Amino acid sequence: MPLEGRTKQDVLSEFRCAEILTAARGVFARKGFQAATMDDIAGAAGVGKGTLYLYYRSKRDIYLASLEHGLRALSALTAAEVAAAARIEDKIRAFVLTKVRYFDEQRDFYRIYHAEFGNVVAHPSCLPDELMALYLQQVQQLEQAIQQAVDRGEIRPVQAGTVAFAIFEITRGIITQRLLDRTGSRAEDDGAFIVDLIWKGIGNR
Amino acid sequence: MPLEGRTKQDVLSEFRCAEILTAARGVFARKGFQAATMDDIAGAAGVGKGTLYLYYRSKRDIYLASLEHGLRALSALTAAEVAAAARIEDKIRAFVLTKVRYFDEQRDFYRIYHAEFGNVVAHPSCLPDELMALYLQQVQQLEQAIQQAVDRGEIRPVQAGTVAFAIFEITRGIITQRLLDRTGSRAEDDGAFIVDLIWKGIGNR
């Protein structure tokens, strides 16, 4: 049956794609985009170098695919958690904790994510607009929530953008510290610290 | 007179070194370490490629030299300003404002600094211990000052390390935003925002 045969191939193909992507993520995390070679990735994936080009057009393609994969998952997760929280304080807590927890699980991805977006300023690295938008969306959602809270008088009249940015940055700092740290504090504690700090800074009382 | 001749050469040599370093800083800032080529640097400095190797041993050498140059200046300036402030609130303000102002002036350096140290986690880039220590020293000094303030009861009993790190990170965030931003807010205002936020979070009242 042609349809069934087609599907079988598709499944196999998707499996290979994912296999390569996982291997690539590890290599990119360890070495960075430049230093990672296609031979490295092929070796890690357990396939020949030529095979990579059956599934992806270029090294950059694989890199972007692994970046996008993680970013979409993170973005969707964060958006859902934030939306589910009612009060602004809980939204902030959800934002911070979701991110801290996600990166706790996805350390390879964090290294790629951080290397790429930590450097947006440094050398604006011609990312597809779509990815860049996905990245910026994270702060924007938070900003909107904060602005809303200001409008409703739930918190002091702060610059929503700046506060959102500050939360975003401290969160990254905490995650970075967790990756470096061997003591292994709990994600909840680190998250609580930020929320506490920010809340004292912007809360109404 | 041999001594006079020697000195003359030294001066000339130092001048060339500085000339190359300035050119290299611009190129590294624009393209990043990997993408910058020795031909680029030679072109920017207005000398032949071979000349670069009369003053520096390798591309990496030039890169490290430009990094160290800026980092030493920043570190010395910050340490002096923080030491000059008496109360912890003023120390924090000095820390933040000195950095914001410094990077406002040294945007090329910021791009190199940020690309390198923003990624310490990403791929621990075999920097000389000396440079790494100089970088970490910045947070440590602040941490000590905060710990002291806690011990004296000037502020709430917070985790000095975590707070220092948070201040460090938000400061970087603000600087990043300033570089991206076209509206040109005043360094003082951006600095005041952070200090205000942090102070509400850790202050005694």
Place this chain on the structure above:
DNA sequence: TATAGTATACTGACTGCTCGGTCAGGTTAC
């Protein structure tokens, strides 16, 4: 002051190597 001699500074064509991407040919599954 002119000239020859020498040391120092500089240059850019060249070399060797790395690595992204290709493709002719092999392998596997049915």
Place this chain on the structure above:
DNA sequence: GTAACCTGACCGAGCAGTCAGTATACTATA
């Protein structure tokens, strides 16, 4: 038998670093 899948030797571009040769500055001597 054949179609889909896979491979890795190979190609060519790009670039760090070299070095034989040139230019410049300085010194010694007449």
